[in-house]
Amino acid sequence: MNDETTTIAQLRQRITTFNDERDWGQYHSPRNLAMAVSVEAGELLELFLWSADGGPQPAVESRGPRVAEEAADVAITLLNFCERAGIDLADAIDSKLDANAVRYPVDKARGRMLKHDELDG
Amino acid sequence: MNDETTTIAQLRQRITTFNDERDWGQYHSPRNLAMAVSVEAGELLELFLWSADGGPQPAVESRGPRVAEEAADVAITLLNFCERAGIDLADAIDSKLDANAVRYPVDKARGRMLKHDELDG
Amino acid sequence: MNDETTTIAQLRQRITTFNDERDWGQYHSPRNLAMAVSVEAGELLELFLWSADGGPQPAVESRGPRVAEEAADVAITLLNFCERAGIDLADAIDSKLDANAVRYPVDKARGRMLKHDELDG
Amino acid sequence: MNDETTTIAQLRQRITTFNDERDWGQYHSPRNLAMAVSVEAGELLELFLWSADGGPQPAVESRGPRVAEEAADVAITLLNFCERAGIDLADAIDSKLDANAVRYPVDKARGRMLKHDELDG
Numbered sequence: 001m002n003d004e005t006t007t008i009a010q011l012r013q014r015i016t017t018f019n020d021e022r023d024w025g026q027y028h029s030p031r032n033l034a035m036a037v038s039v040e041a042g043e044l045l046e047l048f049l050w051s052a053d054g055g056p057q058p059a060v061e062s063r064g065p066r067v068a069e070e071a072a073d074v075a076i077t078l079l080n081f082c083e084r085a086g087i088d089l090a091d092a093i094d095s096k097l098d099a100n101a102v103r104y105p106v107d108k109a110r111g112r113m114l115k116h117d118e119l120d121g
Numbered sequence: 122m123n124d125e126t127t128t129i130a131q132l133r134q135r136i137t138t139f140n141d142e143r144d145w146g147q148y149h150s151p152r153n154l155a156m157a158v159s160v161e162a163g164e165l166l167e168l169f170l171w172s173a174d175g176g177p178q179p180a181v182e183s184r185g186p187r188v189a190e191e192a193a194d195v196a197i198t199l200l201n202f203c204e205r206a207g208i209d210l211a212d213a214i215d216s217k218l219d220a221n222a223v224r225y226p227v228d229k230a231r232g233r234m235l236k237h238d239e240l241d242g
Numbered sequence: 243m244n245d246e247t248t249t250i251a252q253l254r255q256r257i258t259t260f261n262d263e264r265d266w267g268q269y270h271s272p273r274n275l276a277m278a279v280s281v282e283a284g285e286l287l288e289l290f291l292w293s294a295d296g297g298p299q300p301a302v303e304s305r306g307p308r309v310a311e312e313a314a315d316v317a318i319t320l321l322n323f324c325e326r327a328g329i330d331l332a333d334a335i336d337s338k339l340d341a342n343a344v345r346y347p348v349d350k351a352r353g354r355m356l357k358h359d360e361l362d363g
Numbered sequence: 364m365n366d367e368t369t370t371i372a373q374l375r376q377r378i379t380t381f382n383d384e385r386d387w388g389q390y391h392s393p394r395n396l397a398m399a400v401s402v403e404a405g406e407l408l409e410l411f412l413w414s415a416d417g418g419p420q421p422a423v424e425s426r427g428p429r430v431a432e433e434a435a436d437v438a439i440t441l442l443n444f445c446e447r448a449g450i451d452l453a454d455a456i457d458s459k460l461d462a463n464a465v466r467y468p469v470d471k472a473r474g475r476m477l478k479h480d481e482l483d484g
Contacts, residue, residue, distance in 0.1 A: 243453040243454055243456070243457040244451050244453050244454050245370065245371035245372045245375060245451050245452055245453045245454070246370065246371075246372045247370060247372075248370055248371055248453035249366065249367065249368060249369055249370050249371075250366035250367075250369055250370075250371070250374075251366040251367045251368075253371075253453060253456055254366060256456075256457070256460060257456075257460070260460055260463070260464070263469050263473075264467060264469060264472045264473050264474070265473050265474040266472075266474075266476065268474070269476045271416065271420060272411065272420045272421075272430075273411040273414045273416075273420045273421075276407050276408045276410070276411045277408060277411075279404045279407060279408070279437060280401075280404040280405060280407075280408045282404075283400045283401040283403075283404035283437075284401060286397050286400060286401075286444075287397045287398060287400070287401045289397070290393065290394040290397045290398075293394045295392065295394075299392060299393045299394045299448075300393075300394075309393075309448055309450065310448075310450045310455040310458075311455070311458075311459055311462075313441065313444060313445060313448070313450055313452065313455055314452070314455035314456045314458070314459035315459060316400060316404075316437070316441055317438075317441060317452055317455075317456055318456055318459065318460070320434065320437055320438060320441070323407075323434060324434055327420075327430055327431075327434070329430065329431045329434055330365050330366050331366055331434065331435070331438055332364040332365050332366045332369035332374060333364055333365050333366070334431040334432070334434055334435035334438075335364070335374055335377075335378075335435045335438055335439055336364040336377070337431075337432075337435070338432055338435035338436060338439065339377060339378070339381055339439070341432075342381070343381070346385060348384050348385060351385045351387075352384075352385050352386050353385070353386045353387075353389070355387065355390045
């Protein structure tokens with residue numbers, strides 16, 4: 001599988017099959033999966049602790065291979081969440097980017113990482 | 122866009138264009154984006170605070186529309202992260218599920234949500 | 243040390259000495275420590291994954307001893323953060339509870355876990 | 364209240380009274396409070412997004428007053444957690460620092476922010 005040819009639906013199907021084989025659906029309430037997304041995000045973040053802006057990221061070379069693994073864990077858990085919460089993720093992303101385009105107009109937001117309510121006239 | 126027909130690469134392209142228009146790439150180090158993934162995961166989790174196992178999730182109906190938005194924010198930030206960290210997400214998910222299949226064999230893991238090192242014979 | 247007799251300042255002193263002996267202060271920017279608080283919070287949360295409302299928490303007995311350890315890690319990191327950000331934590335807690343008492347008046351908030359902007363007249 | 368004179372027990376008492384007046388204890392399972400600690404940690408982290416190593420932290424001056432508030436929220440939630448999980452926090456911190464002193468001996472750990480299993484001879 002690769003990003004070029006793989007649809008979100010194909011990833012969801014692969015993950016759902018994995019869960020079904022293990023009968024894990026009984027634990028997969030939206031609330032439990034939202035907890036799990038946060039836990040996995042924390043494990044990804046841990047790899048970048050004490051890195052420097054201008055230095056290697058992560059700071060410790062031996063952590064390198066774990067970066068893709070932890071990113072995958074966040075994605076798998078989030079796709080599980082979408083499955084259980086009835087969310088079409090591609091549609092949600094598309095809609096959110098449309099909304100963000102209004103909140104962060106190009107002329108005001110260019111080069112500035114402020115929250116939309118911190119952008120002035 | 123919808124999950125059935127949208128590839129990961131198409132989502133990445135849509136997000137990269139959004140960032141390029143705003144010249145936000147200069148802030149998007151892997152470390153900064155790993156921080157942002159955690160922040161967004163916390164915002165998703167907040168919607169499910171004080172929900173009950175058997176009750177509606179989220180507990181407050183008016184939070185409903187925000188669930189897809191916050192899930193989208195986690196995904197957008199994670200795809201930004203993958204862009205900057207040079208990760209093919211579909212490949213990473215595929216590889217992680219292969220590894221998980223070894224760590225969580227069907228006969229041991231069925232119906233049990235234990236970590237792999239908590240599963241005994 | 244115990245909660246009954248130990249002041250926040252005594253805990254801060256104990257932690258500062260620990261860091262000074264290891265020359266770790268150079269890494270302890272507020273931003274880095276805010277990252278570390280999130281990472282430690284995720285490790286605490288992980289212990290409670292897949293627990294049930296009415297069941298033992300955490301769900302797996304062998305995780306029990308780790309609960310106090312992970313809670314301590316969150317506290318140590320937060321006290322480090324306060325040290326570097328120039329925050330008197332007892333004063334901040336006192337002020338925040340005063341503010342919360344206004345946002346969550348007893349008669350409106352009793353028995354209801356809504357955010358202050360979700361509480362109606 | 365201030366760090367110099369305030370004990371952990373005094374903070375816990377102040378927080379418990381606040382909760383009792385609002386009858387919030389019914390929602391305060393260890394699991395729910397562990398979720399809340401993560402949510403609050405995310406809100407603290409958000410203030411430091413897109414800051415630079417050498418620049419002001421947080422990057423946006425108007426976020427300044429919120430730093431102490433969010434740090435207080437993490438602490439309040441963690442003290443609630445300790446109350447419900449039966450943890451003496453000062454004792455837990457003391458024990459964890461003792462354990463860390465063994466895992467991170469001064470001569471190996473000085474000036475190096477590696478995890479204990481990344482420190483070599």
